[in-house]
């Protein structure tokens with residue numbers, strides 16, 4: 172059986188419009204399915220897990236953005252641990268849609284539905300799992316990007332820009348806002364047992380795919396297939412020397428900048444002098460300390476091909 176899980180609020184209501192179009196097509200082509208529409212924030216994971224166990228769903232199509240996919244992946248991970256594996260398909264309806272881009276899922280809902288219904292191109296991806304049991308599909312970051320995720324999701328301009336199809340710009344606006352006031356923190360990053368002291372850390376992002384925040388290529392070398400987590404760290408005492416990064420990171424051309432360093436490992440721990448905000452797949456979740464392990468090939472995604480850039 173196929174399940175459809177809809178966040179009607181994603182992309183400021185785009186999820187609802189897309190669902191109507193998808194529902195008509197599923198009915199027209201008599202595709203048997205069970206559909207559930209979320210009614211509030213934070214319940215998607217539980218709903219996904221319940222759908223899989225109660226209806227023996229083998230393929231779950233999510234209509235939503237990266238936040239909805241994040242919560243759904245948590246539910247599918249729980250279901251998997253309880254012995255029920257379910258594949259994940261996506262019809263993008265969010266602002267950034269980084270997950271969809273990574274796996275070659277079309278932005279057009281009808282084409283995305285065709286991909287979702289096809290039984291080709293199963294992509295087995297790693298998951299990032301925190302010590303608290305949360306899983307992420309795209310990235311988990313602490314510091315600057317945790318703050319950007321929190322403020323963007325709270326911002327009135329995100330809704331406004333979504334309405335005119337420029338939702339991705341909302342991340343850039345928040346980045347500029349945060350950049351002007353952010354204060355770096357001393358941090359200790361442990362990668363597979365080796366500790367690195369970071370005196371003025373702006374951000375540490377653990378990446379499963381190269382981009383976040385709607386096309387920011389923060390970690391071009393990240394791969395969701397290698398059983399490893401890539402970590403990008405930005406540290407600097409001054410603000411001005413980071414300015415070039417703001418304008419090169421979208422193309423992934425910041426990698427040679429002296430304030431940027433990269434690490435790779437299977438177990439990542441981060442401690443900070445002061446608690447820093449954490450984002451997981453673009454959703455503000457918690458604050459440091461942070462411990463992330465990689466779970467290799469833990470989720471099956473239905474896409475077309477893996478893409479590393481636009």
Ligand SMILES: Nc1ncnc2c1ncn2[C@@H]1O[C@H](COP(=O)(O)OP(=O)(O)OP(=O)(O)O)[C@@H](O)[C@H]1O
Nearest residue numbers: 181182209210211212213236237238239265266267
């Ligand atoms: N019915 C609902 N009403 C309000 N919020 C919801 C509902 N269902 C889910 N949510 C919440 O909406 C949040 C954001 O959803 P989602 O990420 O899909 O869209 P987005 O924010 O527009 O896109 P993006 O993550 O790409 O910026 C999630 O944290 C989720 O918990």
